[in-house]
Amino acid sequence: MRTTVLGFIALIAVTVAFVIGCGGGVSSDVSVAFKPSSLEEIPIIIPGKKKILATGATGTLRGRIVFDGNRITLAPIVTTDKIKDTERNVCKAASIPNETLVVEKGGDGIANVFVYLAKAPKKFKLPEVDSAPVSFDNKNCRFEPHAVFVRNGQPLNITNSDTIAHNTHTYPVRNRGISEVINFDLEAETNLGLTVVYNKSEKMPFRVKCDFHTWMEGYQLTLDHPFAAVTKADGSFEIKGLPVGKHNLVIWQERAGYIDDKYPVTIEEGDDNNIKVEVGPAKFAWFNGPEPKTILISSTTSLQNTTSGGE
Amino acid sequence: MRVRLIISFAFAGLCGLVGCSQPEAEFALSEHTKNLIAPAKKTVEDALAQNFGTPNDLVAWTRFPIEYGGHAGTVREAQSDDETAVAVDFDPPLEDEALQSGATVRWLSGKQQGNTQTIASYNPATGFLKVSAAMDPSPGAGDSFVVGFGQTLKSGRKLYMTHCMHCHGVAGDGAGPTAKYLNPRPRDYRLGLFKFTSTAQPERATRADLKRIVKQGIPGTYMPSFLLLEDDELTAIIAYVRWLACRGETEKKLAADLSGFYSKEAFTKRVESESESDPDDARLIVLQELFQSIGYSGRVGSVQGANRLQITFDSEVQDVIEYEQKQLQAAITAGETAEAPWLADKELVWITGQSTGKRLPVTAYDAVTGSLTFATAMKPAPTIGDRFFIHDSEDSFEGFIDETTNDIADFWTEAEDESVLVRPTTPRTPSSAKSIARGRELFLSKKVNCVQCHGPHGRGDGPMTEAFQKKPNSEEKYPEPGLFDIWGNKSKPRDLTRGLYRGGRRPLDLYRRVRASIKGTGMPAFNAQALPDKDLWDLVNYVMSIPFEKQAGHPAVHTQKPIKGDSNSKRESSK
Numbered sequence: 054m055r056t057t058v059l060g061f062i063a064l065i066a067v068t069v070a071f072v073i074g075c076g077g078g079v080s081s082d083v084s085v086a087f088k089p090s091s092l093e094e095i096p097i098i099i100p101g102k103k104k105i106l107a108t109g110a111t112g113t114l115r116g117r118i119v120f121d122g123n124r125i126t127l128a129p130i131v132t133t134d135k136i137k138d139t140e141r142n143v144c145k146a147a148s149i150p151n152e153t154l155v156v157e158k159g160g161d162g163i164a165n166v167f168v169y170l171a172k173a174p175k176k177f178k179l180p181e182v183d184s185a186p187v188s189f190d191n192k193n194c195r196f197e198p199h200a201v202f203v204r205n206g207q208p209l210n211i212t213n214s215d216t217i218a219h220n221t222h223t224y225p226v227r228n229r230g231i232s233e234v235i236n237f238d239l240e241a242e243t244n245l246g247l248t249v250v251y252n253k254s255e256k257m258p259f260r261v262k263c264d265f266h267t268w269m270e271g272y273q274l275t276l277d278h279p280f281a282a283v284t285k286a287d288g289s290f291e292i293k294g295l296p297v298g299k300h301n302l303v304i305w306q307e308r309a310g311y312i313d314d315k316y317p318v319t320i321e322e323g324d325d326n327n328i329k330v331e332v333g334p335a336k337f338a339w340f341n342g343p344e345p346k347t348i349l350i351s352s353t354t355s356l357q358n359t360t361s362g363g364e
Numbered sequence: 365m366r367v368r369l370i371i372s373f374a375f376a377g378l379c380g381l382v383g384c385s386q387p388e389a390e391f392a393l394s395e396h397t398k399n400l401i402a403p404a405k406k407t408v409e410d411a412l413a414q415n416f417g418t419p420n421d422l423v424a425w426t427r428f429p430i431e432y433g434g435h436a437g438t439v440r441e442a443q444s445d446d447e448t449a450v451a452v453d454f455d456p457p458l459e460d461e462a463l464q465s466g467a468t469v470r471w472l473s474g475k476q477q478g479n480t481q482t483i484a485s486y487n488p489a490t491g492f493l494k495v496s497a498a499m500d501p502s503p504g505a506g507d508s509f510v511v512g513f514g515q516t517l518k519s520g521r522k523l524y525m526t527h528c529m530h531c532h533g534v535a536g537d538g539a540g541p542t543a544k545y546l547n548p549r550p551r552d553y554r555l556g557l558f559k560f561t562s563t564a565q566p567e568r569a570t571r572a573d574l575k576r577i578v579k580q581g582i583p584g585t586y587m588p589s590f591l592l593l594e595d596d597e598l599t600a601i602i603a604y605v606r607w608l609a610c611r612g613e614t615e616k617k618l619a620a621d622l623s624g625f626y627s628k629e630a631f632t633k634r635v636e637s638e639s640e641s642d643p644d645d646a647r648l649i650v651l652q653e654l655f656q657s658i659g660y661s662g663r664v665g666s667v668q669g670a671n672r673l674q675i676t677f678d679s680e681v682q683d684v685i686e687y688e689q690k691q692l693q694a695a696i697t698a699g700e701t702a703e704a705p706w707l708a709d710k711e712l713v714w715i716t717g718q719s720t721g722k723r724l725p726v727t728a729y730d731a732v733t734g735s736l737t738f739a740t741a742m743k744p745a746p747t748i749g750d751r752f753f754i755h756d757s758e759d760s761f762e763g764f765i766d767e768t769t770n771d772i773a774d775f776w777t778e779a780e781d782e783s784v785l786v787r788p789t790t791p792r793t794p795s796s797a798k799s800i801a802r803g804r805e806l807f808l809s810k811k812v813n814c815v816q817c818h819g820p821h822g823r824g825d826g827p828m829t830e831a832f833q834k835k836p837n838s839e840e841k842y843p844e845p846g847l848f849d850i851w852g853n854k855s856k857p858r859d860l861t862r863g864l865y866r867g868g869r870r871p872l873d874l875y876r877r878v879r880a881s882i883k884g885t886g887m888p889a890f891n892a893q894a895l896p897d898k899d900l901w902d903l904v905n906y907v908m909s910i911p912f913e914k915q916a917g918h919p920a921v922h923t924q925k926p927i928k929g930d931s932n933s934k935r936e937s938s939k
Binding site: 082083084085086087088089090153216217218220222224226227229230231232233234235236247253256257260264265267270308311314 | 415417419420421422423424425426427432470472478513514517518521522565566567617620621624625771775810811812813816817828831832833834836839847881883886887888889890891893894895
C-alpha cells in the first residue's frame with residue numbers, strides 16, 4: 054500500500070518535472086530592440102549623383118523560338134467523353150488540348166514562350182504605360198490566350214465567354230494573387246469581366262488556374278517595363294523600342310522553365326535585329342514523380358519473393 | 365518493491381533534470397531557405413537577424429504596422445533652465461499610474477533622435493517629465509518620443525510561447541511539437557495569409573479578424589477558444605502573431621526570389637553549364653549574379669597606395685566598358701549633366717586573397733590608366749593577382765529587402781482600411797421557403813457551380829474531390845486526389861450537412877466566405893457582379909437550411925427546372 058502511495062507521488066513528481074521543466078523558453082528574458090521604419094529617418098545622402106535619363110536610339114528585336122528535334126504532339130488532356138454531361142455543351146465538343154508544349158502545325162515554332170528583360174534597362178526613360186487593356190478570356194474551358202504579358206499599371210481584362218462559372222486563381226510571388234469567380238449574365242448574355250492591375254515586377258511568369266476545372270491552366274507575366282513578348286503560334290516574337298546596346302534576355306517556357314536566363318543580344322538602331330533560338334527536346338523532359346512500382350500478384354514467383362522479403 | 369521505488373524516484377529526478385534544461389528557443393528556417401547555397405542562405409539569415417532578431421532579442425521594425433507598445437508623445441515646451449526636464453503631451457493621454465520611473469524614453473525625432481534616457485519622474489498633472497541625466501542638446505518643442513517601447517510585443521511573445529507555440533511553432537511556421545499529431549494542421553503564418561477574414565478577396569486579415577479567431581476558436585478544428593485571456597493580452601498576442609507573419613513572409617519572399625537560381629540544384633546546374641574550364645571562374649560568374657553585380661570582374665595589377673590600385677578587367681568585359689565610356693562621353697559632348705565618374709557609386713567585392721568577402725566603396729576610376737581609388741584604406745592590403753568583381757550598390761540586395769518589407773507593410777496597412785471591409789449592401793433576405801428554393805437553384809446552377817466541390821447534396825463530395833491537382837508553381841501532382849490549400853495541406857470542401865462552419869456561423873460569416881473567398885484555399889470569391897447581394901443571401905439561406913433538411917440529399921440533381929416554392933414549404937412544414 055505504502056509503495057503504491059509512494060509510486061503515486063513519484064508519478065506526480067515526474068509530471069510536475071515535465072510541466073515545470075518544459076516551458077520552452079517561456080520564462081527567459083526577452084529584449085525588444087528599436088529599428089526605425091526607413092532610411093528616411095537616418096538620411097543617407099549620396100552627393101553629386103544625377104541620372105541621365107535619355108530616350109536615345111532604339112531598335113526592334115524580332116526572333117523565333119524553334120523546336121530542334123522530332124516533332125512532338127501531346128495528347129489532349131481531356132477528351133470529350135471525359136467531360137461531365139452538364140458541361141459538354143459548354144466545355145466544347147472538342148477536347149481540351151495539352152498546352153504545356155505547343156509546336157507549330159507543319160512547322161517548328163514553339164508558341165507561348167515568354168521572352169523578356171529581367172530588369173528595365175538603366176538610364177533609359179521608359180515609354181508611358183499603354184492604357185489599352187490586355188485581354189484574358191475563359192473560353193471553351195481553357196484560357197485564351199494561354200500565356201499573356203501585361204505591364205505594371207496596364208489593365209488586364211479577365212472575361213468569361215462560357216456559360217458556366219469559371220474561377221481565375223493566380224499564383225504570383227510579388228503581387229497579390231486573385232481567386233475570383235468570373236461570371237456571365239445568362240439573361241443579358243453579357244460577359245461580366247474583372248479588371249486587374251498588377252503593380253509589382255515578377256521574376257518569372259506565374260500560373261493561373263481555375264478551381265472548377267482542374268485542367269485549365271494559363272500563365273501571366275507582369276513587369277515594370279514593356280520589354281517582353283510571348284511567342285505566337287509560329288514561334289515568333291517582337292519587342293519594340295529596345296534601347297541600343299547589350300541586353301540579356303530571359304527565355305521561359307512553362308514546361309521547360311528557364312530555357313535561358315541570360316541570352317545575350319546586341320541591339321542596333323532600326324528593325325534589323327533578329328535572333329533564332331533552338332531548343333532541344335531534353336529541355337521539355339518532365340519529372341512526373343518516381344516510376345510507379347509494379348507488384349505482380351498473379352505470378353507465383355513474385356508472390357514467393359514478396360513473402361520471403363517480408364520475413 | 366524498494367528497488368522499483370528507487371527506480372521510479374530516480375526516473376522522476378532524471379525527468380526533472382532533463383526537463384529543466386530548457387532548449388534555447390530559435391526561429392527555424394523555412395525549407396526554401398535551407399535549400400539555398402551557403403552565400404544565398406546567409407543573405408536570408410542576415411536579413412532576418414538584422415531586421416527581426418532572435419526569439420529572445422526581438423527587433424521591432426517600426427516600418428511594419430504593428431503595435432509594439434509603449435506610450436508615444438511630443439515635447440510641448442523645452443525647459444531652458446533645466447537640461448533634464450521637458451513638458452510633454454502624450455497621445456493618447458496617459459493615465460496617472462502608467463508611467464514609472466526607470467522606464468526608457470526613446471527620441472524619434474529632433475536633435476536627440478536615436479538617443480535614449482531613463483525617466484526620473486513624471487507629473488501627469490503638469491506634463492512635466494524629468495530624466496535622470498542631462499540632455500545635450502536639449503530637445504525642442506514638437507520632437508517626438510516613445511516611452512517603454514516594445515512592451516506589447518514583449519508580452520505578446522511571452523503569451524505566444526505559453527499558449528500558441530506548441531502547435532504554431534516558435535517561428536509561427538505551424539510546426540510546433542504538437543503539430544504533427546493534428547489534422548487539420550495549425551496555421552503556418554509565414555505566407556501572411558489567414559483563411560477567415562472580413563476583408564475583400566486579395567486583402568489580408570484585420571486585427572479584429574485575428575482577435576475573433578483567438579477568442580472564439582475555430583469549430584471543428586483543434587484551435588480552442590481563448591476567451592479567458594484579457595483583452596490587452598489578446599492584443600499583445602495578435603501583435604506578436606502579425607510580427608511573426610511579417611517575419612515569415614519576408615523570409616519566404618527573399619527565399620523564393622533567390623531559389624530560382626540559388627537553390628542547391630539550380631546552382632550546381634548553372635556552374636556545370638558555364639563553359640569555363642576553371643571551376644573558380646564558373647563559380648565567380650554565378651556568384652556575381654547573387655550580388656546582382658553589374659558584371660565586371662578583374663584582377664589587381666599593382667598596388668599604388670593605401671587606397672589606390674591599378675587593375676585590369678577580365679577581357680570579356682572590356683568592350684562593355686568601352687561602350688559605357690562612349691555613352692558617357694557622348695552625354696558630356698551633348699552638354700547634358702554628366703553623372704559622377706564611372707564606377708564611382710559602385711562597390712568592389714574581393715573574391716580571392718586575404719580580404720575575400722570584404723567590400724570597398726569605389727570613389728573614382730580612370731579608364732585610361734586603369735587606376736581605381738577608394739574612400740578608405742585597404743586593410744589588409746591586397747596582393748597582385750587578387751580577384752574581385754564590381755558590385756552595383758545602387759542595385760543591391762538591400763534595396764530588395766526594402767521593397768519587399770514595404771510591400772508587406774502595405775498589405776497589412778491596407779487590410780485595416782474601411783474600404784476593403786466586406787459588407788452587404790442590402791440586408792439579409794429573411795429565410796423563407798421561397799428564398800431557400802432560389803438558393804438551392806443557385807447552388808446547383810452552372811452559374812455558381814457550388815456542386816463542383818461541395819457535391820449535389822452539400823456533403824463536400826463534389827467531382828473536384830476526385831481529381832488530381834498540380835502543386836502550385838510546379839509541374840508535380842499531389843500524390844492523392846482532392847483539393848489542396850496553398851500551404852500544401854489537403855483541404856476538404858465543407859460538408860454543409862453538418863452545420864459546422866469554421867469561419868463562424870453567423871449569416872454574415874457565410875456571406876463573407878462566398879463574397880470574399882476562403883483565403884489560400886480553392887473556395888473562390890464571388891464578386892457583386894458574379895453574384896448580386898440578393899442572390900447571395902438566398903444562397904446563404906439555403907446553405908443554412910441544409911442541416912435541417914428532413915431527407916438527406918435532394919431529388920434528381922440534373923434537373924434544370926426551378927424547384928417550386930410550394931414543395932419546399934411542404935417539406936418544412938412537415939418537420
